Amino acid sequence: xxxNLAFLIALLLAVPAAAHQQKITLSxxxxxxxxxxxxxxxRIILHDAEHALKALGKDAPDIVNDLESRRAFARYVAKRFxxxxxxxxxxxxxxxxEIDGGNLxxxxxxxxxxxxxxxxxxxxxxxxxxxxQENRVNLGAGTEVETLVFADSGQAQYxxxx
Amino acid sequence: xxLIAFVFAMLLALPAHxxxxxxxxxxxxxxxxxxxxxxxxxxxxxxxxxxxxxxYWQQQADYRITASLDEDARRLTxxxxxxxxxxxxxxLPWIWMQLDQxxxxxxxxxxxxxxxxxxxxxxxxxxxxxxxxxSKLSLEELRRQQAMEDNSYGYDIARxxxxxxxxxSHTIVGTLMRIxxxxxxxxxxxxxxxxxxxxxxxxxxxxxARSGYEHFPDDPREGGNDIFLFAQWFPRLVAYxxxxxxxxxxxxxxxxxxxxxxxYDVTMTVPNDHIVSSTGVLQNPNSVLTATQRxxxxxxxxxxxxxxxxxxxxxxxxxASNPTGTxxxxxxxNKVRDFAWATSRKFAWDAQGHKQPGxxxxxxxxxxxxxxxxxxxxxxxxxxxxxxxxKVYSRFSFDYPYPTAQSVNGPVGGMEYxxxxxxxxxxxxxxxGSRTYSESEKVFLIGVVIHEIGHIYFxxxxxxxxxxxxxxxxxxxxxxxxxxxxxxxxxxxxxxxxPRDLIPYMVSNNQVPIMTQSDSVLNLGPNAYGKPSAAYHxxxxxxxxxxxxxxxxxxxxxxWKFKRPTPEDFFRTIEEASGTDLDWFWRGWFYTTDHxxxxxxxxxxxxLDTKNPDIDLAxxxxxxxSEPEKVGVRLNREQNLPIWxxxxxxxxxxxxxxxxxxxxxxxxKSYESFLESLDDWERRVFDRAIEEDKNYYVLSFSNKxxxxxxxxxxxxxxxxxxxxxxxxxxxxxxxxxxxxxxMVFDKGKELASVxxxxxxxxxxxxxxxxxxxxxxxxxxxxxFKRSAPSSRTGRDLMAEVLxxxxxxxxxxxxxxxxxxx
Numbered sequence: 001x002x003x004n005l006a007f008l009i010a011l012l013l014a015v016p017a018a019a020h021q022q023k024i025t026l027s028x029x030x031x032x033x034x035x036x037x038x039x040x041x042x043r044i045i046l047h048d049a050e051h052a053l054k055a056l057g058k059d060a061p062d063i064v065n066d067l068e069s070r071r072a073f074a075r076y077v078a079k080r081f082x083x084x085x086x087x088x089x090x091x092x093x094x095x096x097x098e099i100d101g102g103n104l105x106x107x108x109x110x111x112x113x114x115x116x117x118x119x120x121x122x123x124x125x126x127x128x129x130x131x132x133q134e135n136r137v138n139l140g141a142g143t144e145v146e147t148l149v150f151a152d153s154g155q156a157q158y159x160x161x162x
Numbered sequence: 163x164x165l166i167a168f169v170f171a172m173l174l175a176l177p178a179h180x181x182x183x184x185x186x187x188x189x190x191x192x193x194x195x196x197x198x199x200x201x202x203x204x205x206x207x208x209x210x211x212x213x214x215x216x217x218y219w220q221q222q223a224d225y226r227i228t229a230s231l232d233e234d235a236r237r238l239t240x241x242x243x244x245x246x247x248x249x250x251x252x253x254l255p256w257i258w259m260q261l262d263q264x265x266x267x268x269x270x271x272x273x274x275x276x277x278x279x280x281x282x283x284x285x286x287x288x289x290x291x292x293x294x295x296x297s298k299l300s301l302e303e304l305r306r307q308q309a310m311e312d313n314s315y316g317y318d319i320a321r322x323x324x325x326x327x328x329x330x331s332h333t334i335v336g337t338l339m340r341i342x343x344x345x346x347x348x349x350x351x352x353x354x355x356x357x358x359x360x361x362x363x364x365x366x367x368x369x370x371a372r373s374g375y376e377h378f379p380d381d382p383r384e385g386g387n388d389i390f391l392f393a394q395w396f397p398r399l400v401a402y403x404x405x406x407x408x409x410x411x412x413x414x415x416x417x418x419x420x421x422x423x424x425x426y427d428v429t430m431t432v433p434n435d436h437i438v439s440s441t442g443v444l445q446n447p448n449s450v451l452t453a454t455q456r457x458x459x460x461x462x463x464x465x466x467x468x469x470x471x472x473x474x475x476x477x478x479x480x481x482a483s484n485p486t487g488t489x490x491x492x493x494x495x496n497k498v499r500d501f502a503w504a505t506s507r508k509f510a511w512d513a514q515g516h517k518q519p520g521x522x523x524x525x526x527x528x529x530x531x532x533x534x535x536x537x538x539x540x541x542x543x544x545x546x547x548x549x550x551x552x553k554v555y556s557r558f559s560f561d562y563p564y565p566t567a568q569s570v571n572g573p574v575g576g577m578e579y580x581x582x583x584x585x586x587x588x589x590x591x592x593x594x595g596s597r598t599y600s601e602s603e604k605v606f607l608i609g610v611v612i613h614e615i616g617h618i619y620f621x622x623x624x625x626x627x628x629x630x631x632x633x634x635x636x637x638x639x640x641x642x643x644x645x646x647x648x649x650x651x652x653x654x655x656x657x658x659x660x661p662r663d664l665i666p667y668m669v670s671n672n673q674v675p676i677m678t679q680s681d682s683v684l685n686l687g688p689n690a691y692g693k694p695s696a697a698y699h700x701x702x703x704x705x706x707x708x709x710x711x712x713x714x715x716x717x718x719x720x721x722w723k724f725k726r727p728t729p730e731d732f733f734r735t736i737e738e739a740s741g742t743d744l745d746w747f748w749r750g751w752f753y754t755t756d757h758x759x760x761x762x763x764x765x766x767x768x769x770l771d772t773k774n775p776d777i778d779l780a781x782x783x784x785x786x787x788s789e790p791e792k793v794g795v796r797l798n799r800e801q802n803l804p805i806w807x808x809x810x811x812x813x814x815x816x817x818x819x820x821x822x823x824x825x826x827x828x829x830x831k832s833y834e835s836f837l838e839s840l841d842d843w844e845r846r847v848f849d850r851a852i853e854e855d856k857n858y859y860v861l862s863f864s865n866k867x868x869x870x871x872x873x874x875x876x877x878x879x880x881x882x883x884x885x886x887x888x889x890x891x892x893x894x895x896x897x898x899x900x901x902x903x904x905m906v907f908d909k910g911k912e913l914a915s916v917x918x919x920x921x922x923x924x925x926x927x928x929x930x931x932x933x934x935x936x937x938x939x940x941x942x943x944x945x946f947k948r949s950a951p952s953s954r955t956g957r958d959l960m961a962e963v964l965x966x967x968x969x970x971x972x973x974x975x976x977x978x979x980x981x982x983x
Contacts, residue, residue: 024688043666097960131300
């Protein structure tokens with residue numbers, strides 16, 4: 001038997017294909033034992049971020065030189081990246097941004113639920129804008145990490161915070 | 163640092179255990195095991211030092227093509243005469259062709275195997291539902307499906323025949339076609355045959371391809387204009403090699419191309435107001451260019467800066483008018499592995515001659531073709547970046563091997579072909595009609611032009627197999643594009659290919675090794691571009707050294723110029739030309755998903771015993787005195803508990819006068835007999851060591867990431883001086899997990915602290931365990947929070963801004979889709 005399931009049209013934004021867009025973001029979610037904070041660092045390729053902003057309706061975005069462009073993109077990242085614990089969203093404070101080489105780095109934090117806690121993470125950054133986006137989220141810092149890979153599925157994934 | 167007495171001990175060397183396949187005795191991992199078992203055996207075609215063997219051969223495929231563009235129908239019709247020369251020692255009963263356009267047929271393997279919501283899909287986004295989440299399909303996906311439904315894509319092969327007109331039977335298998343020969347093609351023989359074909363051109367932004375047309379509906383001309391990019395547009399010979407025979411690997415979209423070299427003579431008939439950019443050299447300028455354009459072109463050959471052949475104003479006039487007929491352009495190209503071209507009435511065209519004294523092509527025409535949408539970004543930087551690329555890359559390989567090098571703006575973000583590249587970055591159109599671009603768009607343009615022109619060296623000339631191994635050309639090219647980028651402007655925000663850029667990717671799990679077939683790689687960017695590039699930076703700056711690495715890379719490029727190297731040939735050449743055993747490096751970086759994390763776990767300070775009881779026992783006494791008082795004894799004292807000996811001062815003996823470190827005649831005698839027992843040479847060595855009284859330290863390291871690497875140490879001494887020391891990776895050869903190293907410094911040179919990998923050159927993932935004594939490391943966020951005020955390219959603290967902005971933050975609904983301008 002074939003079940004009927006809901007099917008939605010996702011309004012993706014029209015972005016010209018650019019073969020050398022990297023279409024990968026790397027985020028790190030880690031517990032800082034000294035501050036008891038949950039620290040989140042996102043790395044997004046600069047021109048990916050800029051093309052995304054353009055698709056989001058920002059005229060002539062300039063991530064490097066225009067703080068408004070940068071803040072708009074940081075707020076977009078904050079909307080597309082969620083962490084839940086026991087069904088409740090962990091409220092993340094957006095700390096700011098930094099340019100690091102070819103990357104825009106976006107920082108977020110929240111009081112840490114502590115190591116060992118299971119978190120439901122979803123990184124949907126840029127996935128509403130173009131195809132083929134693949135987001136990696138490393139839980140933990142340093143050498144031993146747990147990695148979640150998000151690739152167009154829209155699904156949140158569980159992992160234990162090391 | 164703890165102080166421990168030590169004596170020299172004689173150790174018997176234990177035989178090292180060989181490791182074949184997985185062992186059950188112990189946990190020895192042979193990270194230095196030679197790769198011979200993994201690499202293909204050398205033979206007469208490819209020798210053991212990585213050079214072409216004495217019987218190296220490759221096939222040759224020459225093409226004479228006439229093509230005609232129907233602009234309104236967006237259809238290309240063409241005929242080719244292909245001459246295939248069999249240089250192999252094998253007799254070939256058939257020939258295989260690549261029909262890449264067939265990837266766009268509705269029943270292609272690529273279409274049928276696209277997974278719904280899966281990773282690595284080429285095409286618009288879809289998402290599989292789960293739990294309460296409904297499945298999603300984007301409008302782009304629907305548009306693509308509708309375009310596939312409404313149009314018939316892929317090759318229409320009208321005829322395959324010998325040049326005498328005799329039909330040849332042929333079988334199409336997906337993106338491949340077998341042509342059966344009437345008589346088998348023997349070694350050294352050639353066969354010529356004709357193919358007639360046509361295909362409907364895909365809209366690049368709808369179908370997602372490496373070529374196609376882009377439509378500009380808002381252009382002043384009624385109906386708008388198109389830019390046409392032609393690549394994978396003719397049936398191409400499948401490569402036949404000594405190691406794989408026919409390369410029958412279906413085109414799935416991501417693994418690029420494996421091709422044969424040949425000579426091309428191509429004519430293309432297009433509307434007479436178009437400008438054509440193409441692989442090769444224009445053969446009939448008199449019939450397609452105006453006298454002014456020809457005069458400008460010859461002036462540009464000796465120009466110091468790019469000059470216009472077609473000015474932006476002329477291009478704007480062109481794009482507003484209509485053609486009055488057609489023109490036929492003729493291009494020829496020798497010794498190329500592919501042929502691509504572009505045509506549009508929108509193109510402005512600039513050019514500059516790049517001089518290579520003594521080279522086969524002493525003047526290379528660097529040229530760019532772009533519409534008004536490219537604007538100043540292109541007129542300032544495209545051709546300039548083409549010239550810069552040739553200057554840098556030629557130093558690392560060979561003179562640029564062709565007469566032209568072109569950069570064309572169109573709908574493809576970045577793609578390379580011989581002598582011609584397609585590059586995407588553009589300006590923004592502002593409300594007032596002006597055009598501007600951001601700094602990162604500028605970096606993107608210069609970066610992508612360098613990268614794509616760089617591909618004309620690798621793999622267009624050093625003809626590696628892209629279908630199997632994306633990393634072979636992308637790795638070297640990403641490495642060299644970063645070298646060229648830093649030589650353009652070291653302060654521009656380049657990214658992604660230095661060792662430190664790759665750490666978050668390299669520590670993540672769910673990875674595949676670099677040595678993975680192109681279509682199966684997850685995260686192609688960091689895997690096939692970034693990680694090999696980081697590896698080459700480490701080889702160049704840390705493991706081998708600049709001079710020998712550059713020599714080895716140049717040797718690889720020269721050996722395999724116009725030939726087809728395999729990964730084995732690359733690994734072997736770099737090893738033997740640099741004189742460095744790198745099997746451990748290839749194994750770790752290319753065959754595993756290990757990362758780098760070397761931890762400095764402890765440092766012990768050691769001092770040589772003199773054996774002289776007068777000295778040694780006094781030292782022992784000092785050591786005891788420096789130990790903290792026993793807690794119980796202190797508490798007793800504080801409680802004023804009576805102590806027997808203090809209460810009975812009259813009762814004493816020898817032991818009360820002399821502690822246990824008092825030198826006895828027996829001690830002295832024993833020392834004298836020790837000295838007497840030494841041979842002359844032993845006595846000399848011993849006396850000198852005692853005299854020098856050096857500082858001995860044992861540093862213990864553990865390898866937490868798995869990848870064996872050199873250990874680079876910054877040693878800081880108590881006197882404030884410091885010293886850099888590099889221990890080769892071979893220190894890990896007997897134990898890849900834990901090693902200790904004895905270091906000896908002169909008396910007075912006391913070690914105060916040590917730092918591993920001080921310059922962040924090895925991609926070490928955890929800086930915290932590089933410090934000894936340990937240092938409390940700020941997390942990135944702690945460092946960020948302590949930052950200086952916002953600066954242009956620096957940090958921007960938003961937290962306080964956000965509170966203020968909360969209410970005015972745009973809602974998702976207000977962020978409108980804008981189209982692709």
